[in-house]
Each structure stands twice: as structure tokens, then as C-alpha cells.
Amino acid sequence: MSDVLLEVDAIHTFIGQFHILEGVSLKVRAGSITALLGRNGAGKTTTLRSIMGLNPPRSGSIRLAGEPINGRPAYEIAQLGVGYVPEHRAIFRDLTVEENLRLAERKRGDLAKRSDFIMALFPDLKRFYRHPGGKLSGGQQQMLAIARALVADNRLLLIDEPSEGLAPIIVEQIVAALRQMAAETTILLVEQNFAMAAQLADEYYILDDGRSVQHGRMADLVHDHATIDKYLGAG
Numbered sequence: 352m353s354d355v356l357l358e359v360d361a362i363h364t365f366i367g368q369f370h371i372l373e374g375v376s377l378k379v380r381a382g383s384i385t386a387l388l389g390r391n392g393a394g395k396t397t398t399l400r401s402i403m404g405l406n407p408p409r410s411g412s413i414r415l416a417g418e419p420i421n422g423r424p425a426y427e428i429a430q431l432g433v434g435y436v437p438e439h440r441a442i443f444r445d446l447t448v449e450e451n452l453r454l455a456e457r458k459r460g461d462l463a464k465r466s467d468f469i470m471a472l473f474p475d476l477k478r479f480y481r482h483p484g485g486k487l488s489g490g491q492q493q494m495l496a497i498a499r500a501l502v503a504d505n506r507l508l509l510i511d512e513p514s515e516g517l518a519p520i521i522v523e524q525i526v527a528a529l530r531q532m533a534a535e536t537t538i539l540l541v542e543q544n545f546a547m548a549a550q551l552a553d554e555y556y557i558l559d560d561g562r563s564v565q566h567g568r569m570a571d572l573v574h575d576h577a578t579i580d581k582y583l584g585a586g
């Protein structure tokens with residue numbers, strides 16, 4: 352299928368001696384937002400880290416636009432156009448907003464080219480351009496973490512729990528930004544906030560105990576209370 356940008360097939364990933372992913376498979380269509388759902392500890396973060404090459408799977412395959420990427424180091428996967436926004440707002444707290452964005456330029460990024468788009472998406476980052484990241488509010492730090500992944504012209508963004516710990520009004524701003532981002536890239540989103548994931552995602556995959564157990568269209572899942580109760584523990 353040519354419109355599949357990312358295909359993860361039966362990956363098994365270990366952390367130390369622990370067998371964390373025991374068969375995770377998923378497909379992300381180009382131009383879509385796909386949500387990766389599941390309880391705490393289901394293996395969502397480990398799946399993103401496996402794709403990114405930070406916890407490479409021991410078996411199974413990962414393809415980006417048909418090209419195998421498992422076994423490659425993370426920097427090469429980044430060079431291929433995969434951006435990663437880890438959980439807990441990973442920014443450099445002692446560096447200014449501008450410095451955080453410049454660091455994200457590295458080889459592939461072009462802040463001059465991307466700046467207008469980023470600042471329109473997150474006007475607060477313009478206001479606090481020369482302020483240290485650590486002085487920003489939690490929501491602004493999350494915006495900066497996402498913005499760092501937008502400096503390069505990435506074709507796939509892996510975003511881990513962007514709503515974590517944020518007030519509903521800030522979550523709405525992030526939802527609006529992700530929607531605009533989806534117009535020009537593809538997003539695989541890990542999200543515990545089901546209402547947020549439901550607003551954004553076209554398709555979903557549910558992980559349970561390190562395995563992918565169900566997938567489908569988000570528009571169908573929102574009515575499937577049995578599945579939501581069984582795997583997500585939220586009404």
C-alpha cells in the first residue's frame with residue numbers, strides 16, 4: 352500500500368532483560384494522525400523509542416516509506432525525516448527559546464524557513480523568544496518541545512503525551528496546533544487523554560501488555576464503550 356508511511360511489523364523489544372514489546376504491529380498512513388492508546392505501562396513510549404532507534408527491537412521490522420529502518424541508529428532515523436517529541440517536555444531549560452530552536456536545526460533544520468509557521472502556531476514562543484525555557488509555563492514548554500520537532504522538515508512526527516499535566520485550555524491550543532501540523536506532515540500520537548486523542552486521530556491502535564490488540568477508525572472507537580472500558584479504563 353503506497354499511502355502507508357510507517358509500517359511496524361511484529362516488533363519485539365527488550366529493556367535490559369525485560370521483554371517489553373511482545374509483538375507490536377501498526378501502520379500509519381501518510382497525512383494522517385494515528386493515536387497509540389493503552390493503559391500506563393502498555394508499551395506506548397517503548398514503541399515510539401523502538402521506531403526512533405532509541406530502543407531498537409530485537410526482531411520484527413520497521414519500514415519508513417517502504418525502506419527498512421530498524422537497526423539504524425537514532426541520528427540516521429532523524430536524518431530520514433522522523434521527528435520525536437518525548438514525554439515530559441524535553442527541552443533545554445537553561446537555554447532560551449531561540450537557542451532551543453537553533454539546536455534543533457542541526458543538519459536538516461532551517462529555522463529561517465520554518466520560523467513563520469512555528470510562531471503562527473505558537474505565538475507565546477515569539478513573545479518569550481529570548482527567555483530561558485525553564486522560565487516558561489508548562490504549556491509553553493510543551494509548545495517549545497513540539498516546535499523543536501518542526502524546525503526540520505520532518506515527514507513523520509512521533510509525539511508522546513503532549514497533554515500531560517496541562518490545563519484544558521492549553522490542551523485545546525495544543526490540539527489546534529497539532530491539527531494544523533497534520534495538514535503538512537504525518538503524526539503518530541501517544542495520548543492518555545482519550546478526549547484529546549478522539550478529537551484528533553483518524554485511526555487508532557490499542558496496546559495492552561506489550562502487544563497491539565485492536566485497531567480501527569477513531570470515529571468507531573468513540574462509540575465502542577466496551578473496548579474503551581476494557582483497555583483504556585476511561586468512560
Ligand SMILES: Nc1ncnc2c1ncn2[C@@H]1O[C@H](COP(=O)(O)OP(=O)(O)OP(=O)(O)O)[C@@H](O)[C@H]1O
Nearest residue numbers: 366367369371389390391392393394395396397398
Ligand atoms: N528502563 C526501564 N527498565 C525496566 N522496565 C522499563 C523501563 N522502561 C519501561 N519499562 C517497563 O516497560 C513497560 C512499558 O513501558 P512504557 O513506558 O513503554 O509504557 P507506556 O504505555 O508508555 O506507559 P506510560 O503511559 O506509563 O508511559 C512498563 O511495564 C515499564 O515498567
